[in-house]
Amino acid sequence: MPAHDTSWSTRFKLTLLAGGLTASLLALSGCATVDAQTTAYVGVEHPAPTLPSEVVILRTEPLRPHIRLGEILVDASVDPAPPISEVEEKLRVEGAKLGGDAVVVVYDHIQAVGAYVNGPLWARDVQTIEGRKLKGIVIKYR
Numbered sequence: 001m002p003a004h005d006t007s008w009s010t011r012f013k014l015t016l017l018a019g020g021l022t023a024s025l026l027a028l029s030g031c032a033t034v035d036a037q038t039t040a041y042v043g044v045e046h047p048a049p050t051l052p053s054e055v056v057i058l059r060t061e062p063l064r065p066h067i068r069l070g071e072i073l074v075d076a077s078v079d080p081a082p083p084i085s086e087v088e089e090k091l092r093v094e095g096a097k098l099g100g101d102a103v104v105v106v107y108d109h110i111q112a113v114g115a116y117v118n119g120p121l122w123a124r125d126v127q128t129i130e131g132r133k134l135k136g137i138v139i140k141y142r
Contacts, residue, residue, distance in 0.1 A: 032082035033075075038094045038138075040070040047099030047140055052092040056102040057136075066139040069098045074134040078110055081132070091136050100138035107135035 040046060044067055072094045076087055095103040113131035117124050 031077075032080045032086075033077045034082050034086055034090045035075045036090050036094045037073045038070060038097060039073075040098055041068060044069055045140075050096045050099055050101065052089070052096040055092040055095040055100055057088050057091055058102050058104045061104050062102065062139070062141075065142040066101075067142065069100055069138045069140055072103060072134075072136045072138060074132075074136070075113070076132040076134070078130045078132055087132075087134065091134070095136070095138045098138045099140060101141045102139050103136040104139060105134060105136045107133065109133055 047069070072091060074087060074090060076082055091103045091105070110130055110132050112128040113133075114129040115126055116129065117126050119125045
């Protein structure tokens with residue numbers, strides 16, 4: 001029998017395997033994500049970490065005297081979007097690592113984060129990929 005001939009059962013098993021891999025990839029791509037990058041500022045005090053449950057999320061800079069410790073950049077998926085509580089928890093955890101008492105959200109937008117091209121050369125379609133971008137400033141009260 002030639003090497004390229006395969007039995008019906010072998011082809012069926014390969015088809016099931018390929019289908020399972022495709023389903024797994026689709027399931028993974030459908031998960032909501034929240035990623036963060038934290039940067040401590042140079043030249044400011046570096047207090048001990050605080051408890052995430054004690055870090056407050058603010059939308060405006062407080063009037064109370066404070067110092068800025070660093071910033072947090074959050075990337076979150078849009079489709080599907082994670083619960084807002086998950087995004088806020090990520091801000092609290094990252095802010096606590098820098099020893100902050102609060103995180104002031106200064107930027108929160110949904111924007112294009114990438115694109116992909118689909119179709120043949122003569123009839124291409126460009127689709128944008130959107131993501132949620134947040135920027136928070138970690139502060140410590142004096």
